Amino acid sequence: MEWSKARILTPRGWGLAGAGLFCVLLAQIMGRKDLLVLGLFLLLLPVLAAIGVRLLAPGFIVYREFTPAVVEAESSTTVDLAVGGPLRTAGRVRMSETLPPRFGRSPEFIYPGKVQNDGKAGLRSSRYQYHLRSASRGQFPIGPVNAELSDAFGLSTHQRSLPGSDLLTVTPRALELPVTTVSGARSSDGVIATGQRANPSDDDVMTREYRHGDPMRRVHWPATARQGQLMVRQEESVTTPEATLLLDLRAGAFADGGSPARNPGGEHPELRSSAAFEWSVVAAMSISAHLVERSFELRLLDVFGKPGLASSRSAPEAMTEEYAGAAGLHSIAESLAAIELQEDQNGTAFNDDLLERLSSGRQRGPVIAILGQLSTAEARALAVAAQGSPAACAIVSSHHPEQAAQTLELLRQGGWRAIAANEGTSLRRVWSYFDAGPLETAPAEQQPSGSGVPR
Structure with missing residues (x-):
């Protein structure tokens, strides 16, 4: 939806006001009071509609959730949007989400939506869903929701922003790297052997008396039981x-x-x-x-x-x-x-x-x-x-x-x-x-670059 410029009356409202003005002029020419009453009614109705849609605008509550909450660049996240409002509204409300320009065209929807959950306190919730994808990292504000309210007769419209926006966090994409000697030699469980002698059994681990500040995870319970006081491991075979x-x-x-x-x-x-x-x-x-x-x-x-x-x-x-x-x-x-x-x-x-x-x-x-x-x-x-x-x-x-x-x-x-x-x-x-040395300047490889962000 392309939001039009702010306006007080819709084409229907202006048409009704024009008809009322014509009736007033015709009543002056013909001297007919009934035409004058009709003309004034037609003139006042759009004015009252414009005042009412601004003073009696219903309140809305917006809730937004990202799945996943933090998304990697070039991956998509699903946005679940819930808009809570009164059970009864004067008419259908056109809404549009506010998005940064990189995400392209903003999603549009009509309230009340097809999926509604009647809640407490005279509110109902309409739920909507759309997807976002960013090719670049960053934190992007999503929202607020813009709502175009209208009266029951469609004579006047009023645009307002519904409070509530959220930050979408897009992390840089992690590229897969080859295994090199930089990471060192590790065993299958991801640990590196130290230069200390590996002990044949747990009972042979070197221990010492517990000192204030030693972590309890280092307590060696078999040695503690033998010595009658807290004993801790003095060295470990892996780190x-x-x-x-x-x-x-x-x-x-x-x-x-x-x-x-x-x-x-x-x-x-x-x-x-x-x-x-x-x-x-x-x-x-x-x-x-x-x-x-x-x-x-x-x-x-x-x-x-x-x-x-x-x-x-x-x-x-x-x-x-x-x-x-x-x-x-x-x-x-x-x-x-x-x-x-x-x-x-x-x-x-x-x-x-x-x-x-x-x-x-x-x-x-x-x-x-x-x-x-x-x-x-x-x-x-x-x-x-x-x-x-x-x-x-x-x-x-x-x-x-x-x-x-x-x-x-x-x-x-x-x-x-x-x-x-x-x-x-x-x-x-x-x-x-980094597997070999000395190293030289790495040659550049031209990679496709596009600032456009697909939806």
Whole structure:
């Protein structure tokens, strides 16, 4: 439905008013009081209808539910819309959902609908269903519902917005990545053997006395029964694999001839982003999914040593930096939905705080840095962070990857496996390159890009 401009009377109402005016003029010419009464009635009826449809407009309650509640880019979600209103209305109400332009034409429906549930307090609910699909990540406001009310005779209309809108969260799509040596050698249950001697039986596990603060899950009950006091395991034969992801969210690092800005006509008008940064977001999502599926626990940091997803307005727990399991991966995906580039902060990237945190986690598994353009000084500062790490992998995402040659060389001299890519580079090829070294700039692959969003 194409909403017409706001109007007081419908064509029928204007026709009735015109007939009333004609009758009044005719009564003046012919001197007929009955024509005058009829004319005044015809004139007043549209006016009263216009006043009544505005003052006596019924109240509506809108409820909206998404299935699934959080959807991956290029996947569809089903929107269940329930509109509750009075049992009796003067006429049928035309309604339209308000959608961002990327979703195309707004769905239209008539109230009351075909499916109705009579409820309490004189209300009934009409239910509607439609589907949405976005090719890009983000958080999009869905609603409010626009209603076009009319009187029983169809003489006047009144448009109003029904209160109530909801945010649809679209997460970046996780690409499937090949298995590489970055994830290390694991057993079938997803754990990595430590350098400690495996014990032949549970009774031979080394124990010590319980100390304040020890988790109860480490209590060794057979030893406790023998010693008569709480005893805890001193060492374990297996550990959960861990990895650290370093995210670069600086606007200046992803600028191409100036800081990226919100562009109403671009692919991401709601977010401060760029093509290179969008590639980085997909890389972060794909690598996170790849590692979590292999039972890794992830730690996400930014280049200032802070929690990597703290700046995202869609983050369920903004200050969290450690994630594990399906719940952790879901939290990462939801946080990446609305993450955007940040203006340069009052601080130094790759500072001592970050390097200390990376140094303290050297035994926590590989470090994977997803970066923008780096200066020579920044590359030198980050290069030392690879020392002692079982695997240090760096991806430099830039619109002109050939300009990152010096940065890559400095990182490689420090022990990083480093590679440069742009928005056309295959992420699978980049990830595969971490199996061998030294690494070169990954060739770009032109992929179809379309800003249009299919319904």
